[in-house]
Amino acid sequence: MKLELRKIAIKDVCFDKECKIVDGCLHVDPAKLEDLVLEDSRVKSVSFDLARPGESVRIVPVKDVIEPRAKLEGGETFPGLFREDMQEAGEGITYALSGCAVTTTGPIVGFQEGVIDMSGPGAEYTVYSQINHVVMIIEKQDYVDQHDHEAVVRLAGIKVARFLGTVGFDCEDYESEVYEWKSIGEKYAEYPGLPKVVYVYNCMAQGLLHDTYFYGRDAKVMVPTMITPLEVMDGALVSGNCVSPGSKTTTYMHQNNAVIKELFKIHGKEINFVGIVLNPLMTTLKEKFRDRMLTVRQVKMLGADGAIISQEGFGNPTTDLMIVCQELEQNGIKTVLISNEDAGVDGMSEPLPDSVQEANAIVSTGNSNATVMLPAMEKTIGNIKEVERVCGGNVNSIQEDGRLLLEIHGIMGSHNLQGNTKLGAVTI
Secondary structure, eight states, X not given: OEEEEEEEEOOEEEEOSSOEEETTEEEEOHHHHHHHHTTSTTEEEEEEEEEOTTSSEEEEEEXXXXXXXXXXXXXXXXXXXXXXXXXXXXXXXXXXXXXXXXXXXXXXXXXXXXXXXXXSGGGGGXXXXXXXEEEEEXXXXXXXXXXXXXXXXXXXXXXXXXXXXXXXXXXXXOEEEEEEOOOHHHHHHHSTTSOEEEEEEEEEOOBTTBOEEETTEEGGGOOOEEEOHHHHHTTSEEEOOOOOTTTOOOHHHHHTOHHHHHHHHHBTTTBEEEEEEEEEEOSSHHHHHHHHHHHHHHHHHTTOSEEXXXXXXXXXXXXXXXXXXXXXXXXTOEEEEEEEEOOOTTSOXXXXXXXXXXXXXXXXXXXXXXXXXXXXXXXXXXOGGGGGTSTTOOTTOBOTTSOEEEEGGGBTTTTOTTSOSSOOOOOO
């Protein structure tokens, strides 16, 4: 399996009467995008706006962030979402508009949506402030219920991102990255002296607007499954959840998974990166114990010496994190966890809702409950009143002078649980 990512650096975005890339600037025809989204009869209205790094702009409530990508050859981008048949992701040539994203907003779907500030102190908490945003403001038809609302927004965002990705086909100014994934036997033979490491990739699969889609299928119907990192890069995973914005794995974070990037960086030098087990985070203890058994079995089948587990969400997903770690360690597989802390506004509360003694190597992405005062912005894309209902906000969040009092986990990506964040913690 071989994937070539052709990354085009997008340094600016602007509206135009046609879609093209000129000198690093993505020109966007909003009328074209509107026609594309309105193909879905469940959409009542849609419009587009732009947000650039450093601007006095706030986007709220953000639902998803997606990097524009499109397949030149080797199948379809985001396979399984728009067609019944599909080809395995991770092969061929994919164009990626790096430094740019399609970001969805509009009337709130679920309370766990978030805020992106493009400048000021809020911008320091998220990597999303460093990229250019084509913001879609979408409103559903009145008859569309909450779960269909989520689906309407999710599919519209992916459709626009896929279309904008095709704009890159005519651009010759790109950086090529080639990734190859070999069979397990070949990988063992290639680096026999290096420790074999597996990534346990937890993803939300809890319903109630807490879902992930794998090849277009709801992860709730999955069991833990071996996958390749090239599939992840190529759009096999799509976010469909409104989990806490600070820890939410957006589609952008799936496409640019920080753990996968780091594992590739040290593969063949310090470790032998042998595979990924995708573990759906379920709601009942019986399902959690079942998935622990199946996850650990597959990690052992891959012959792992060590494992890294990333979390998504908070609360009961910490149980999945801990029991899988416990079982791996008891089987002699050294395990590192990535999790945020919910330690209260003052940082003095119990930071994790579950723990085991075997969890002795934890990378923290910071305290999500810490509170920040964000300055007023000159422009808001979306509806600032929704801050009162988002996770991390409340009815007293909006100050009389326009400032915003918010817990950090109300900021999109502020403590991303794959480590794609500026927050962390140290032991003192």
